[in-house]
Amino acid sequence: MRTRRAMLPDAEAIHRLIAQYSGDGTLLPRSFADVCENIRDFVVVESGGSVIACGALHIYGPHLCEVRSIAVSPRARRQGAGRRVVRSLIRDARRHNIGSICLFTRIPAFFERLGFAPGRREDLPDKIFKDCLACPRLHCCDEVPMLYARVSMPDAIKMPQPLLARHELVTLR
Ligand SMILES: CC(C)(COP(=O)(O)OP(=O)(O)OC[C@H]1O[C@@H](n2cnc3c(N)ncnc32)[C@H](O)[C@@H]1OP(=O)(O)O)[C@@H](O)C(=O)NCCC(=O)NCCS
DSSP states (O other): OEEEEOOGGGHHHHHHHHHHHHTTTSSOOOOHHHHHHTGGGEEEEEETTEEEEEEEEEEEETTEEEEEEEEEOGGGTTSSHHHHHHHHHHHHHHHTTOSOEEEEESOHHHHHTTTEEEOOGGGOHHHHHHTGGGOTTGGGOOOEEEEETTTOOHHHHSOOHHHHHHHTOOOOO
16 A cells, blocks of 8 residues: 555546545535645555545644545455545644644544544634535534644634634634
């Protein structure tokens, strides 16, 4: 297995991987155009010349990024590819010196093994404005918000005040 940054020719394989898990709501759907536009967010794991896993790091700002679209081909599960993807995205977040990493999941046990801990939804307004407000499950969400324990501190999640004013972000509390 080899973990590497995704390149545009990987977009089709990434789109297929995500589509396998978005039909039942496990993952948020992503169009082919969306994958292409954000290809630089993605890492992939290759085995035998094929892409068998993918994941993306969405950057909100210096205060916060989100691990998303983690998918491993059904035939390659439980062989360490998912772990490789998440660890690679954590390294990326560190390289960018981002204050905190969040994610939303229904399988917290998988992410706890990788250093994430349950967090509070109300500390993550960026995510709520990006995805949750448009989600049909807004008021019955069963996903657990998680934060990467080693870099996350409640104060680090808030965007620095001058940036906050510039982007006119609304605080939920
Ligand atoms: C969840 C998923 C990414 C895991 O990837 P994987 O390659 O199968 O997992 P790995 O082999 O890297 O497993 C790493 C560790 O997590 C554990 N694990 C794997 N899947 C798990 C799950 N669903 N729940 C809890 N723990 C899990 C493994 O046993 C392993 O534990 P260990 O470190 O003690 O050996 C993969 O099953 C998948 O693509 N699922 C469908 C899409 C999805 O749910 N994505 C995440 C949405 S937030």
